[in-house]
Amino acid sequence: MKSSLRERAYIMLSFGLVNQEAQAKARIAPGDFAYFSNAANLFSEKSAEMVYATLEEDFTKVDGSMLFLPRRNSSDTYYDTGLVGGKLVSQAQYELTINLNTGATDFKGITINFGENYPVDFDMVSSSGQTIEIRDNTLAEFTSEEVLENTTYVKLVFYRMKNPQSRLRIYSIRFGYGLVYYNDSVMSSSLDSYISPIGADVPQIDFSVQLKNYDHYFNVDNPKSAINFLETGQEMEIFYGYQLPDSEEIEWVRGNHLLCSEWESDDYTATIRCQDIFRNMDSEYYKGTYTSAGRSYFDLAKEILTDAGLSDYYIDPRLKKLYTKNPLPRVQHKEALQIIANACRCVLSQTRFGSVQIKSSFNPEAAASSNGETAYSQVGNILNDSVKDEYASLAGNYTVANGGMYFLPRNVSGNVLNTGYVSSAISDENGEFGTNPVVTIVQEAACMYYGVKFVFGHALPAAITIRTYNNGSLVEEYEVEDEITKTLVILHDFDDFDTMKIEFTKTAEPHNRIVLNHFSFGDVTDFTMTRTDMTSSPKAIKQELIKEVIESI
Structure with a gap:
């Protein structure tokens, strides 16, 4: 980013054209379903697919991904495995009706997750008699851009499955489909955010994108136009990409998740504007x-x-x-x-x-301790970012003679320089410890952080295990083994915790101690932006001076 010639930047936009009223009110009509079928949650977000193993052709797996099917019970309590047909599709054509529970409506496209055993031949029939035939389907998550017009229900008629002797399964249904646009379709975009530094106003985010209107796809007078099916509140995902230097790889970073607010189009372009969740x-x-x-x-x-x-x-x-x-x-x-x-x-x-x-808006007070440190170690100092001193020792490949280390005094007590944490445990010839050194960070209140930063001395660890706890219960265990450098930044979401235990399981060099000079949560980047990095002149706005803010509740 600091070079005068930079790699190419990218943008990716994705949003779904979803008929929100139909999505909220649609229900599956009574039909022939298996006793463990559950169609109640087909139209809502599902985090995982739970599947019962049954005796169907090429269906059951023994890799631990499926569940044993319980006997039918009076409470009808089973895992939510989605909709499961009562009979094999090969025995007879299978029909399924989805009542929209709205007035006659139009919607563009439908997305159905059938899972691995998907139907190959089936029809979609509307209440107005419109029929869409699907033949030789090869998609587990089927998506269609066809417009269903003036309908109050959708009937699905299935004729043939991928595995002939099998039941129909549906895990989710969405009335609409997703659109994805990249650099070649995006003419321009802008994202503006406003946050009051003193919390005087609710934060705001505004995003606008201008797309090429290929073949009048977004024209209002086009009956199949996508713009006719946009609705206020539909979600848009924004990603920014950057091509890594000397590589063809593109690294993508999530920009934001916003809600559509308005749109317009002409014969050449379509403009879509989005805003933050607070506006609604x-x-x-x-x-x-x-x-x-x-x-x-x-x-x-x-x-x-x-x-x-x-x-x-x-x-x-x-x-x-x-x-x-x-x-x-x-x-x-x-x-x-x-x-x-x-x-x-x-x-x-x-x-x-x-x-x-x-x-x-502030980090809670924290204190550091360990399960064993040398007499000249000061583990509490690792939470401040001052430059630490190191004492020379006979550890393997540790001591340097460039004036950057000190001789250890005979009387260590009360006569120690500004050192960090130095473990009392020393690794063996394999770099492993008899008892692993552990540094414990305890906060006065639980909170979440994105990323942590380590600054080590001249001895580097080869493996680290980070465990977080909240009120005594384990929250997460995260292992670090690759690319451990003197200044190590770990970009990872650590959910709410009040205690973090950092266990060092191995050293890079044998017969070494762990030397940790600094540790910090969050704000783990050292990236700076100067005027020369900007592609245009910055604009400064002088805000009204505020002497004090009084908040009473």
Whole structure:
């Protein structure tokens, strides 16, 4: 990025043309289904496919991915394995009706996840008599761009499966399909974000993209135009890519997850504008009440988000320990969240995945300890970023004679320079320890971080295991073995934890100690941007001066 000649940059946009009303109200009509079938969740997001092993042709696997089918029971309690037909499709054609439970409507395309054993020949029939024939299908997740017009239901008629002696299975259905656009289709794009540094306003994100209108695909007067099926609130994923130097590989970074707000087109271009999730949270919250016993801000924020219809969000667990008795004023949902964020010294924002986030604007106090260190080690110093001193020792390939190390004094007690952590354990000829050195970081409150940074001394570890805990329970175990350098940055999402244990299991050189000079959470990049890195002149705006902000609740 610092070179005068840079590699090519890329953009990728994906959004689904989904009929949201049909998606929300559609239901499967009664039919011939297996007793363990579950069609209730076909139209919602599913995280995984659960499959029962059955005696069908070329179907059952013994790799641990399938479940044993329980006997039929009176409680009808089974895993959600999606819709499963009652009979083999080979015995007779199988029909399935999807009631839209709306007035006669149009929608462009349908996406059905059939799984590995998909139908090869089938028809889609609308209530108006329109029939779409699908023959020789080869897709487990079938997608069609055909427009179904003026229909109140969709009937699927199946004639032949990939494996002849097998049942029909459907894991999910979406009324619409996804579109993906790359550099060759994108003429221009812009993303503007606004965040008040003092939390005076709700954050905003605006995105606009101009696409080439190939073959009048986005023209309003085209009955099959995609723009006729765009709806306010449809989701758009934005990714940015950069071609790595001296390589053909493109590294993709998620830019944002936004909601469509408006669109327009002419004969040459189509413009789609998107915005953040807070713009749709303008309904009023009026359930604020006085609570004499006090109520945690965590519960208040959760109630507001639930009342706004959101289920995907993150609330800093520190808010569980902060309380208020006062009622929230009658304001918009997004403004109520901003009030809570300000009162708790937090930042209200939208993540790159499109979810609401209330996160502390400061890092909680932390303390470091270990299971064994030398007399001249000071493990508590690793949490500050000062330059550390190192003492020469007889460890393998450790000591340097360039003036960068010190002789260890005879009387170490109270006479130690500014050192970091030096383990008491020494590795053997294989670089392994009898008892692995462990550094423990304990925070005063649980929180999440993206990334950690290590700065080692002249001795490097060869393997590290990081374990995080929250209230004594293991949250995650993450192993690091490749490319351990003197300054090591690990880019990884560490979910809420109050304790992190860093276990060093091996050294790069035999007969060595672990020397850790600095450790930090988050803000793990040393990238800087100067004026010479910019492709255009920066624009400075002087904001109104604010002397103080008083937040009362």
